[in-house]
Amino acid sequence: MTRAVVLGGGLAGVLAATVLAGHADEVVLVEGDRYPSGPRPRRGLPQSHHSHVLVAGGARALDALLPGTVDALLADGAHLRDLPGDALIYSADGWFRRLHTGAHLISCTRGLLDQVVRRRALGGGDVEVWEDTRALGLTGDEVRVTGVSVSRQGSPPETVRADLVIDATGRRSQSPRWLAEIGAADIEEVSVATGLAYATRLYRAPVDLAATIPAIMLHPGTEKGRPARGATLFPVEDGRWIVTLTGTRGGEPPTDEQGYAAFARSLRHPIVADLMAEATPLGVVRPYRDTVNRRRFFERARLPAGFAVVGDAAVAVNPIHSHGMSVAALGALRLREELARHGMGPSLFAGLQSALAEEAERSWRMAVEQDTQRAGQQAGDRVVERAGRDGAPRREPNAFEREIRTRLAQAKLSSPRLAAEFFGVQTLISAGTVKDRSEIARVLTGRPEPLLTDEEAIGQYPALAAWRRTRLAAATG
Amino acid sequence: MSLRISEAVIWQETGEGVSLYHTETGDFHSLNDTGSRIWKLVASDGEREPVMFKLSREFAGSNSAMSRRIVADVEEFIGTMIEQGFIEEVPAEQPAVKEESLS
Numbered sequence: 001m002t003r004a005v006v007l008g009g010g011l012a013g014v015l016a017a018t019v020l021a022g023h024a025d026e027v028v029l030v031e032g033d034r035y036p037s038g039p040r041p042r043r044g045l046p047q048s049h050h051s052h053v054l055v056a057g058g059a060r061a062l063d064a065l066l067p068g069t070v071d072a073l074l075a076d077g078a079h080l081r082d083l084p085g086d087a088l089i090y091s092a093d094g095w096f097r098r099l100h101t102g103a104h105l106i107s108c109t110r111g112l113l114d115q116v117v118r119r120r121a122l123g124g125g126d127v128e129v130w131e132d133t134r135a136l137g138l139t140g141d142e143v144r145v146t147g148v149s150v151s152r153q154g155s156p157p158e159t160v161r162a163d164l165v166i167d168a169t170g171r172r173s174q175s176p177r178w179l180a181e182i183g184a185a186d187i188e189e190v191s192v193a194t195g196l197a198y199a200t201r202l203y204r205a206p207v208d209l210a211a212t213i214p215a216i217m218l219h220p221g222t223e224k225g226r227p228a229r230g231a232t233l234f235p236v237e238d239g240r241w242i243v244t245l246t247g248t249r250g251g252e253p254p255t256d257e258q259g260y261a262a263f264a265r266s267l268r269h270p271i272v273a274d275l276m277a278e279a280t281p282l283g284v285v286r287p288y289r290d291t292v293n294r295r296r297f298f299e300r301a302r303l304p305a306g307f308a309v310v311g312d313a314a315v316a317v318n319p320i321h322s323h324g325m326s327v328a329a330l331g332a333l334r335l336r337e338e339l340a341r342h343g344m345g346p347s348l349f350a351g352l353q354s355a356l357a358e359e360a361e362r363s364w365r366m367a368v369e370q371d372t373q374r375a376g377q378q379a380g381d382r383v384v385e386r387a388g389r390d391g392a393p394r395r396e397p398n399a400f401e402r403e404i405r406t407r408l409a410q411a412k413l414s415s416p417r418l419a420a421e422f423f424g425v426q427t428l429i430s431a432g433t434v435k436d437r438s439e440i441a442r443v444l445t446g447r448p449e450p451l452l453t454d455e456e457a458i459g460q461y462p463a464l465a466a467w468r469r470t471r472l473a474a475a476t477g
Numbered sequence: 478m479s480l481r482i483s484e485a486v487i488w489q490e491t492g493e494g495v496s497l498y499h500t501e502t503g504d505f506h507s508l509n510d511t512g513s514r515i516w517k518l519v520a521s522d523g524e525r526e527p528v529m530f531k532l533s534r535e536f537a538g539s540n541s542a543m544s545r546r547i548v549a550d551v552e553e554f555i556g557t558m559i560e561q562g563f564i565e566e567v568p569a570e571q572p573a574v575k576e577e578s579l580s
Contacts, residue, residue: 400496
């Protein structure tokens, strides 16, 4: 009889367990907490109070793993927003036009997403769930993991034999230590600090805007040497909005009532502050600072057979990029493919970790590139010594290069093809390796599209524009 | 074989010389005075020989050693540009030059 044990009952663990249920005779899912009875935040998941969106690539993967899950989420109140067709986005280069690109996101609370996924993944009884159970370590040696040591509900440690152990315990994973304890190789680890902090609050939305509100994203500007500050507002289930304010070092969002409102008011545009002022706060402002990009290169080590790591335990990117849940789903889909190809035997273990790492690669590269760039801008490019491909220090861009970069950045605000390319990469539905050369040439050699004014940008969303006009009229008497 | 500037390249002559942008790779390149001169000759003539001839006449006069060095330098420059995808070699009968610049 074959047995797989998955450590960690968050999204990555639940999805891995449900995939394994098709290949192992017995699958045990070990979770340190008890699951909440409803769509509420989980005690062991502090980030569950914050914004969680599923980007298009992740939504597709989730539906491939558990068909009908996206529809179930939408039926339970999640919102689908096209990017940027249903999103009011003020990027550093200007406002996006309302373009339909095929990229989208699903917005709901993490509690709802987890509950819907758990219901569909674990409801059939193919996975045995051990709640309130702590994982203590691995058993076996540097050649083969043979099981795990766990403590169930505070009981003395017990050993559970397993043919495959998967670590899905997230950012706090102890796998490097556990592997060292059984004599396996050290795991190389890289951290890229972001300096980013954020603070989140839920609101009851005004009834007339609750369902029609676009996703709103105010990105930081490009002022060098100043903290990068921004905000997002996403609609979630039950007529609520989730507002997240972000700031880098020296510009962290406060968590007190007045400070939070003032921070929103001080951003490049007051739309989020205006909406917050008209909504009803639900609960406190919750801070979050664990935004470091951290990757453990398990795939580079000689891992013992019968062991793999998925989700944030291996690659955890700054949550601001909204990739965590989606990469978890893509990783589970890849696990399913590898299992279908190799079965749960020795030929699976040889390349499994590399295959899983491949699924996280795009997200990792994008997050590190964007966060490094932002850190450079904040420090006036002093901190980050940007280098060219040959490793030589990068020269200061000349006027031609600045012009090209500005034109390309502004062109993606209005070019459906360039916007599709950009959001396709951001939402993990394309790798971005093929550039739309003819469109790039067109936007660089033709007359640039004018940038939208604030009023034109908001005017793309008639309900929001009408609400704002009414509000301004009332304010001015 | 003729030479032509890749359709993937946007270029502009600036006060500092010729600046290039490759739309597929995203690479920028700034050419020095000599590179800029060769680039413009490739753009206008589309053949190796006229480029070499004009530069030799301009800089080497009747100095054959200098002329050989110029030929070698031009070959190296064009080879590098071809390798990096900025210049393409095409059969002689195809149109040799396509110029894109910022409007």
